[in-house]
Amino acid sequence: MSPPVAVVGGGSFGRSLAQAAARVGQRVLLWSRQPRPMPAVAGDGSIHTVSALPELAEAELLLFAVPSPYVAELADELGRSLDGSHLLVHVSRGLLGDDLHTVSEVLSSRTPCRRVGALAGPLVARNLVEGQPGGAIIGSAFPEVVESVSDAIGGPTLRVYGTDDLMGVEIASALVGLVALALGYAQRLGMGPGTLAVLATRGLAEATRVGEMRGGSARTFAGLAGAGDLIAAVAGDGRPEVEFGRALAEGLGLRAAAERAGAYIEGALLAKQVAAFGRRVGVEVPLSGGLARLMAGELSAEQLAEALMARPAKRE
Amino acid sequence: MKLLPTRPLRLPRLRTYVPRPEDPKIFWFNSERADIVDEVVRRILERYDAEESAELALNDAAYHEIRRLEADKSEGARHKLDYWRGILRRVGRMSVEGKHETLREIAHAMAKDVAGNFDPRVYHFASRFVPGVLTAAMNPSNILHNVVGSAGRLDGLVATEGPIDKIRHISKRGTAVLVPTHSSNLDSIALGWVLQREGLSPVVYGAGKNLFTNPIVSFFMHNLGAYRVDRRVKAGLYKEILKAYSCVVIERGYHSLFFPGGTRSRSGAIENHLKLGLAGTGVEAFARNRARGIDRPVYFVPTTINYALVLEAETLIEDYLKEEGRARYIIEDDEFSRIERWISFFNKFRGLESVCVIRFGEPLDPFGNPVDEQGSSLAPDGRIIDPGTYISRRGTPSVDARRDAAYTRALGKVLAQAYQRETVVMPTQLVAHVVFRRVVRATPGLDLFARLRYRGAIAIPCDELVTEIGQTRDRLLALEAAGRVHVSNFVRRQPPANILDGVLATWSGYHAARPVARVQSGSLIAEDPNLLLFYQNRLRTLAPEIAGDDEADQIAAREIAGMEHHA
Numbered sequence: 079m080s081p082p083v084a085v086v087g088g089g090s091f092g093r094s095l096a097q098a099a100a101r102v103g104q105r106v107l108l109w110s111r112q113p114r115p116m117p118a119v120a121g122d123g124s125i126h127t128v129s130a131l132p133e134l135a136e137a138e139l140l141l142f143a144v145p146s147p148y149v150a151e152l153a154d155e156l157g158r159s160l161d162g163s164h165l166l167v168h169v170s171r172g173l174l175g176d177d178l179h180t181v182s183e184v185l186s187s188r189t190p191c192r193r194v195g196a197l198a199g200p201l202v203a204r205n206l207v208e209g210q211p212g213g214a215i216i217g218s219a220f221p222e223v224v225e226s227v228s229d230a231i232g233g234p235t236l237r238v239y240g241t242d243d244l245m246g247v248e249i250a251s252a253l254v255g256l257v258a259l260a261l262g263y264a265q266r267l268g269m270g271p272g273t274l275a276v277l278a279t280r281g282l283a284e285a286t287r288v289g290e291m292r293g294g295s296a297r298t299f300a301g302l303a304g305a306g307d308l309i310a311a312v313a314g315d316g317r318p319e320v321e322f323g324r325a326l327a328e329g330l331g332l333r334a335a336a337e338r339a340g341a342y343i344e345g346a347l348l349a350k351q352v353a354a355f356g357r358r359v360g361v362e363v364p365l366s367g368g369l370a371r372l373m374a375g376e377l378s379a380e381q382l383a384e385a386l387m388a389r390p391a392k393r394e
Numbered sequence: 395m396k397l398l399p400t401r402p403l404r405l406p407r408l409r410t411y412v413p414r415p416e417d418p419k420i421f422w423f424n425s426e427r428a429d430i431v432d433e434v435v436r437r438i439l440e441r442y443d444a445e446e447s448a449e450l451a452l453n454d455a456a457y458h459e460i461r462r463l464e465a466d467k468s469e470g471a472r473h474k475l476d477y478w479r480g481i482l483r484r485v486g487r488m489s490v491e492g493k494h495e496t497l498r499e500i501a502h503a504m505a506k507d508v509a510g511n512f513d514p515r516v517y518h519f520a521s522r523f524v525p526g527v528l529t530a531a532m533n534p535s536n537i538l539h540n541v542v543g544s545a546g547r548l549d550g551l552v553a554t555e556g557p558i559d560k561i562r563h564i565s566k567r568g569t570a571v572l573v574p575t576h577s578s579n580l581d582s583i584a585l586g587w588v589l590q591r592e593g594l595s596p597v598v599y600g601a602g603k604n605l606f607t608n609p610i611v612s613f614f615m616h617n618l619g620a621y622r623v624d625r626r627v628k629a630g631l632y633k634e635i636l637k638a639y640s641c642v643v644i645e646r647g648y649h650s651l652f653f654p655g656g657t658r659s660r661s662g663a664i665e666n667h668l669k670l671g672l673a674g675t676g677v678e679a680f681a682r683n684r685a686r687g688i689d690r691p692v693y694f695v696p697t698t699i700n701y702a703l704v705l706e707a708e709t710l711i712e713d714y715l716k717e718e719g720r721a722r723y724i725i726e727d728d729e730f731s732r733i734e735r736w737i738s739f740f741n742k743f744r745g746l747e748s749v750c751v752i753r754f755g756e757p758l759d760p761f762g763n764p765v766d767e768q769g770s771s772l773a774p775d776g777r778i779i780d781p782g783t784y785i786s787r788r789g790t791p792s793v794d795a796r797r798d799a800a801y802t803r804a805l806g807k808v809l810a811q812a813y814q815r816e817t818v819v820m821p822t823q824l825v826a827h828v829v830f831r832r833v834v835r836a837t838p839g840l841d842l843f844a845r846l847r848y849r850g851a852i853a854i855p856c857d858e859l860v861t862e863i864g865q866t867r868d869r870l871l872a873l874e875a876a877g878r879v880h881v882s883n884f885v886r887r888q889p890p891a892n893i894l895d896g897v898l899a900t901w902s903g904y905h906a907a908r909p910v911a912r913v914q915s916g917s918l919i920a921e922d923p924n925l926l927l928f929y930q931n932r933l934r935t936l937a938p939e940i941a942g943d944d945e946a947d948q949i950a951a952r953e954i955a956g957m958e959h960h961a
Contacts, residue, residue, distance in 0.1 A: 081788070138788065158775045162761060162784030190773040192761050192784060192804055193797075219800035222787060242800070360956070 082107050083230045084137035086152065088127075090341055091169060092143035093117045094206035095231065096125050099141075101209060102233040107134055120209065132159040139165045139226045141197070142185070145342035146172025149181050150188060157189030165223050167195040167216065171255035171319070172344035173248070176354040178292060180248040195223040196244060198251035199302035200310030202317050206236075213237040215302040217247030239302060246298030249289035252348060253366075254304060255319045257281030258311040259345040260369055262323025267379055278308055280365065283394075287361050288352060319345055332373065346373055364389060418595035419647050420619055423512035426646065434505040434638045439498060441634060448493045449485060455500060455629035456482040462626055497631075504635050510598060510621035517596060552584055555818070555880070556754030558592050561695055564757060564769035565595055568691030569647050571676045572597055575665055575698045575813055576653035577710075580750075582620075584699065585651065588752050598643050599651035600636070600672060619648075640672045644679035647690060654809065660710050662928035664698075664813050664935075674802035677760040681785040681793045691769055691781060694805065696755040696812035700882070702820045703749070703900060704928070708908060711928040751882055755816040760784075761801060762808035817932055818880040819870055821888075825897040826929035828862050829854065829911060831941065833920050834950040845923045853917040856894070862942070864890035869940040879936065894918075930954075 085096045088110020096106045100123035108116075108127050116125055134140060134156065144152055149170065160166075166189065170181045182194040195218030205212045216227045216238055224240030232238035241247060257278060264277055286299040298304060311320055318339035325335035336343050349370035356363035364386060371377040377385070414421075442448045456478045463475045481496065488496065561570065574585060582599060589596060600623040623636060644650055652673035655665035673694070680692040704710065756764055759771040759781045770778045784801065785791050836852050837845050867885055874881050885893060898918075901910040909921045910929075920926060933940065934954055941951030 154775070157773065158777065161773070161779045162781065163786055163789075186804070188774055190763065190779050192801065219803065221794070221796050 081138045082126075082136060084109065084134040084140040085143060086131075086134065086140060086156065087143035088112065088114055089143060089145075090203045092141075094203040095141050095143055095169070098206040098209075098231045098236065099123060100125050102231065104230055107137055109134055117207075131156045135159040135164070138163065139167065139230055141227075141230075142166060142168035142170065142181070144170070146170050146174055146181055146344055147347075149174075149184050153185050153188040157191070161190050162192065164189075164191045165193045165195070165220075165226050166191045167197055167218070167223060167227055169197045169201075170344065171252050171348075173252045173348060173351060176351050176358065178249070178288070178351060178355045180245065180292075182244055182248060193220045193223050194218065194244070195220070195227065196248045196251065197227060198247050198307065199239075200307050200315065202310070202315045204316060206231075209235045211235050213239060213302060213306070215239045215241060215247060215306075217241050217244040217298070217303065219244060241298060241301070241303075243295045243298045245292055246289050246294030247303040249292055249294050250285055250299050250303040251307065252344065253285030253288060253352070254282070254307045254311070255343075256345045256348055256352070256366060256369065257285065257308060258317060258319035259323040259326075259343070260365060261311055262320035262325075263327045263372075263379065264323075265320070266324040266327035274312060277365075278312055282308055284363055284365050288355065288363060288366075291355075291359055291361050319343060322346075326373070327379065345369070349373060417514070418649075420512050420596050420598065420649070421514050423510070423598070423619065423648065427509055427511070430639070430642050430646070431502065431505045431509050433642050434635060435498060435501045437638045437642075438501040438505075438631070438634060439494060441638075442497060442631075445490050445493060448490075448497050449488075451629075451631045452481060452485045452493060452496060452500070455631045456485070458628040462628065501631065501635060504632055505639060508600075508621050508623070508635060508639050510619050512596075512598075512619045551749040552588060553751045553883075554588050554592055554754070555751060556697075556816070557756060558594070558754060560767055561693075561754055561757060562592070562594055563767065564691075564693055564765065565649060567769040568693055569644050569676075569679070570595070570597075570649040570693050570695055570757070571644060571673060572649070572651040572695050572697055573654045573670075573673050573809060574651070574696075574752075575659065575817075576655045576657065577659045577662065577699065578701060578704050579658070580701075581653070581658075581699050582651070584750055585697070585752060595649045597649045597651040600640065636672060637675050641675035641679045641682070644676050644692060645683055645690075650676075654806070658710060659931075662704065662707070662711065662931035664817055664932055665810065670802050670806045670809075674799070674805075677798045677801045677805065678793065678795075680760050680781065681791065681798060684782050684785055684791040685793050689782075691765075691771075692760050693757040693765060693769065694760065694809065695757045696809050696816060698753045698755070698813055698816045698818060700751045700753065700818040700820050700932075701749065702822045702882075707925060707928050708905065711924045751818040751820070753816050753818050753880060755812045758805075758808065758812070760805060762805050814935065815878060816880065818882050819885055819933065820882050821884050821893050821897050822900065822929050823932050824867060824870070824885055825863060825894060826910070826926045827933045827937070827940075828859065828866050829918065829920055830923070830926040830930045831937070831947065831950050831954065832859075832862075833923055833926065834953055835946050838949065838953065842924070842927065848920075848923065850919055850921050852920045853914070854920070855917050856913060857916075859918055860890045860894055863893055865942060866940050867893070870936075873936065873939060 082105040083099045084107045085092050085099070086109050088108060092108065092110070096108045097117050097120065099106045100119040101121035103122040105123055106125045108125055109129070109131060110127065113127060113129065116127055119125055128134065142149065149168070166185045168181045168185065173180060174184060180196070182196055186192050186194045195216050197214055197216050199214040200212060201214045212235065214236065216224050218224055218240070219242045228238040228240070260277055260281060261274055264274055269277075282299060282304055285304060286296050289299055290296055311317055314320070318341040322335050322339040322343045322345065325338040330338065332346050336346070349366050352363050352366035353370045355361070356367065368377065368382045368385060372379065372382050442451045459478045460475060460482065463471045463478065485493065485496070564570070572585070574581060582601065586596070596619060598619040598621065601620040602623055602625055621639065624632070640650065640652070652671070654670045654673045659665060676692045676694060683690050759765055761771075761781060761784045763771045763773065763779070763781070765771055766778070771781045773779045782791055785797070832854050833845065833848065833852050837848055867881070867890065870879065870881050871886065873879050884896070888896070898911065898913065902912070905922070905925060908925065910925045911921050912919050934957065937951040937954040938948065941947045
C-alpha cells in the first residue's frame with residue numbers, strides 16, 4: 079500500500095488540498111491546530127484528521143499550507159519526526175525577513191528534509207474542491223518531488239506541471255499575491271481595464287526583477303507561477319488577496335480586511351520586506367514600496383497613484 | 395595508441411612495498427589501479443550504451459580534440475591529429491560493435507592517462523624531504539642545516555585549526571572528501587604536508603595537467619596519489635571519465651581532495667558560487683555504495699587555506715581584471731614557476747607568525763548535515779539520522795543522476811556558507827581592507843580601472859589608520875565571537891600599530907616591484923589599488939559590518955560589499 083499524503087494546516091487552502099488528494103484516491107492525514115469538522119470527500123480516498131504532528135511521519139509527501147510566520151516553528155516541531163526520505167512541499171505566498179528567504183529554504187534548513195518544493199499557479203481553494211479543470215506548477219530541483227505531487231493531487235481535472243526553478247516559483251507566487259492585492263484595491267477605486275493591465279504587467283516586471291536577484295529564472299515568471307497566476311487574479315477567480323485589496327480600498331483596517339478575505343494574507347507584511355530588500359540590493363520595487371507605505375498609512379491611494387504615474391517612463 | 399603526451403615517471407619496481415594493516419587505504423592504490431580503470435571504462439560504456447549516444451560521444455571527442463590539436467604545433471600533436479581525423483571519417487560507417495569498441499579504446503586510454511599512482515616509498519621520502527625543502531626556501535643561507543632537519547620551523551609557519559581529532563576518527567569509518575578554498579598552487583603542497591603532520595591520511599586528488607610539466611613536481615604528484623586533469627581537453631567523454639574516476643575512487647574508500655572553486659580564486663575573494671564539479675561525485679559515490687548494500691559514509695570537510703601573502707597575487711588579480719573573471723586562460727607561467735619568488739615569498743614572513751593558517755571546518759554528510767564524533771549524521775534537533783534515507787524512496791536506495799545533482803547544488807550552498815564561517819582573517823587582509831575602504835571613500839563610485847589612476851594619490855595619516863585598524867579588528871572579534879568568521883592569532887593579539895608595521899614590512903619585501911603601499915612623512919600612500927583589492931576581498935561580504943558608524947565609511951563599505959566577483 080502506498081503511504082498516505084499529509085496536509086499540514088487546516089485553513090481553507092489546506093482543507094481544499096486534502097479534498098483534492100482524496101478525490102484522486104489518496105488516503106490523507108490532515109493536521110490542524112484548531113480541529114474543525116472534516117471536509118467532505120468526493121472521491122475514493124479518505125481524510126483522517128490527526129492531532130499529533132509525529133503521526134504525519136507515516137506519509138512520504140507532506141503539503142504545508144500554513145501562514146509563513148508559523149512555518150519555522152512548525153518545521154522545528156515536525157522536523158523531529160522526519161528524515162531524509164520525506165518530501166516537503168508548501169503552498170505559501172509568503173517570504174521571510176528582509177532578505178526574502180523562501181519558505182522552502184526554511185523547511186530545508188530547519189528539518190532534516192532536503193527534497194522540498196513549492197506548489198503554485200492559478201490554484202484557488204474553490205477550484206480544488208469543485209474539481210474544475212485547471213493547472214498548477216510545482217517547483218523543485220528533485221524530480222521525485224514533482225512526480226509525487228502530481229500523483230497526489232493531479233488527475234483528470236488538474237494538470238500539474240513541473241520546473242526545477244524552485245526559487246522562481248516561490249518569488250513569483252509571493253509577488254503575484256502582492257500584485258493581486260493591488261489589483262483588488264485598484265478595482266474598488268474604479269480603475270478601468272487599461273489601468274489594471276498596466277498595473278498587472280508592471281507588477282509582474284517588478285516581481286521578475288526581484289526573482290532574478292534572488293537567483294530565479296525570468297522564464298518562470300512568464301509561466302503558470304507568474305503570468306498564469308496573475309491572469310486568473312485579473313479574471314476574478316475570487317482569490318482572497320484581491321478581496322483583501324478591495325476591503326482596504328473601502329477603508330477597512332488590516333485586521334478587518336483579512337477577516338473579510340477569509341484567509342491569512344501574506345501581502346500585508348510582504349510589501350515591507352520587498353521594499354527593504356529592493357533598497358538593500360538596489361532593485362527598483364516602486365509597487366511594493368508604495369503598497370508598504372499605503373498599508374502603513376503613510377500614503378493615500380491618490381498619492382500612490384500619482385507617485386507611480388510620475389515615474390519617468392523608460393524602455394520596457 | 396598514444397592519445398595524450400606525458401608518460402608518468404615512476405620508480406622501478408626493485409622491491410615492492412607490502413602495505414601493513416595499519417597503513418592508510420591509499421597504500422593499496424597501485425594494486426587496485428587497473429581495476430579502477432576497468433571499472434571507469436565499464437561505466438562509460440554503460441553510459442553511452444545507445445548507438446546514437448556512442449556515435450555522438452565519438453564525434454564530439456574527435457571534434458574537440460581536432461580543434462585543440464590543430465593549434466598545437468608539436469610532432470606528437472600531428473600524429474594524434476591523424477588518429478582523430480580517422481575516427482571522424484570512419485565513425486559514420488562503423489557498426490554498433492565498432493562504435494562501442496572504438497569508444498572502449500578511447501575511454502581506456504583516457505582513463506589510464508587520468509589515473510594516478512601511489513608509491514609508499516615516495517610518500518615516506520617526501521614526508522621527510524618536503525619540510526626541509528620548504529624551510530630551506532625560507533632560509534637559503536643555511537640550506538644544509540635546513541634540509542637535514544628543521545620541520546620545527548615550518549610547524550610554526552603553517553598553523554592548523556579545527557576539529558582534527560574528529561576528522562581523523564571519522565576517516566576510519568567512511569571516506570573523507572576534503573573541499574578547500576583555492577588561492578594558490580601552494581595549496582595542495584601545504585595541505586599535503588599538514589595532513590601528514592596531523593596524522594591524517596594522504597588523499598587522492600586531481601591536479602591540473604599544467605602542473606605535470608615540471609618533471610620534479612610531476613614525479614611527486616604522480617606518485618603521491620594525484621590524478622591528472624587536462625583542462626585543455628574539452629570532450630564531453632573526457633569529463634565523464636573524470637567524473638566516473640573520482641566517483642569510483644571515493645566509492646572504494648580513498649580519501650579525496652577537490653578544489654570546488656575549480657581554479658585559484660582570481661579576485662582573492664572566498665568562493666561563493668560553488669559548482670562543486672568533481673566533488674559532487676561524492677554524493678553519487680555514497681548512493682552507489684548504498685544501493686549495493688555497502689554502508690560507507692562520505693564526509694565532506696570544508697577547509698579554508700588562508701595566506702598572509704599569496705604567492706601568485708599579482709598574476710591572479712591581473713588576470714581577474716583583464717576579463718573580470720569571465721574568459722580565463724590557464725596560466726602557465728606565474729610566480730609559482732619562479733624559484734626566486736618562492737624564496738622571497740617565504741622570507742617575508744618574519745614577524746607575522748604564521749604564513750598560512752589551514753582551518754578545517756566541521757565535517758558534513760553529503761546532504762549538508764553535521765556529523766557527531768562517531769561520524770553519524772545529525773538532524774537539526776540533534777537526533778542521529780540515517781543518511782541513506784536521502785537516497786531512498788519507500789525504503790529502497792537508488793542512484794539517480796538528477797536527484798544527486800540537486801543534492802550537489804544544495805551542498806554547494808552549505809559549503810559556501812561554511813567557507814565564510816571558517817575563514818581566518820590574516821593581518822594583510824585586515825590592513826588591505828582598511829586602506830581599501832579609505833581608497834573607496836576618496837573615490838566613490840569609480841570602477842576598478844578608473845580607480846587605478848589614483849595610484850599613489852591617496853594618503854592616509856598613519857595614526858588614523860592605526861585607530862581604524864584597531865576598531866575594525868574589534869568588530870571582527872565580535873563577529874568571531876558570534877561564530878561568523880575567525881581571526882588569526884597575530885590579528886587577535888598584537889597592538890594595531892604592530893599589525894600595520896608587520897604587514898607593511900611583509901608587503902614591501904614581497905611585492906617589491908609593485909609596492910602595495912608605502913609610508914611617507916607619517917602618512918600611508920596607497921600605491922596599488924588592485925593588490926589592495928585582492929588582499930581585502932576575503933572581507934568583502936563582511937564590509938558593512940566591520941565599517942565605522944559614520945556615513946562616509948558606511949557608504950564605502952556598502953560599495954565594497956556590492957562589488958560582485960566571479961571568485
